[in-house]
Amino acid sequence: AQSVTQLDSQVPVFEEAPVELRCNYSSSVSVYLFWYVQYPNQGLQLLLKYLSGSTLVKGINGFEAEFNKSQTSFHLRKPSVHISDTAEYFCAVSDPPDYKLSFGAGTTVTVRA
């Protein structure tokens, strides 16, 4: 079974500062990797995904993530955050054929002015 560890439960950050959210996964097979964002009282929205190819993946709202197979990591970064980036961020892993996602516990990002 897949498992995902998000190493930071809460990340406070000032507006316009960079942020990195760490994610490690355990799997012995090829996997698909995802980052989702959840705003209060809403469902999950896909930020970006890694399926294959380039290890640097760019997503929406200026986010990017780097897949590192040797370290089984998929860390999310943004060079300059906005107040509107305050949300819960989830790393997830799936593998074919059922594409069932396994999620990490989440990282709460709070952006302060």
Next chain:
Amino acid sequence: DTGVSQDPRHKITKRGQNVTFRCDPISEHNRLYWYRQTLGQGPEFLTYFQNEAQLEKSRLLSDRFSAERPKGSFSTLEIQRTEQGDSAMYLCASSSRRAGTGELFFGEGSRLTVL
């Protein structure tokens, strides 16, 4: 709007009552998933359907829980004899097996509060 829709968005019930949630997936998505999310946790897989067939159920899905997708379109999740521990957000997601990307599209969830 052609996204995943869930109904109701909020449900408050008394312990012991039955509740039912409905999920309408994106049109022509043949896979439908149910997840449960409690406060401060990531979503946990409950069950999934491919068309009308329920292909996998998590051990989290006790015998008080039942999910159906009778015509391969919308799905219902029923909880019988609710307990306070059932209080959570129930998320539905759909995907297209043909797309082969593994991306799940989520609805906004149904929040259950059991008093």
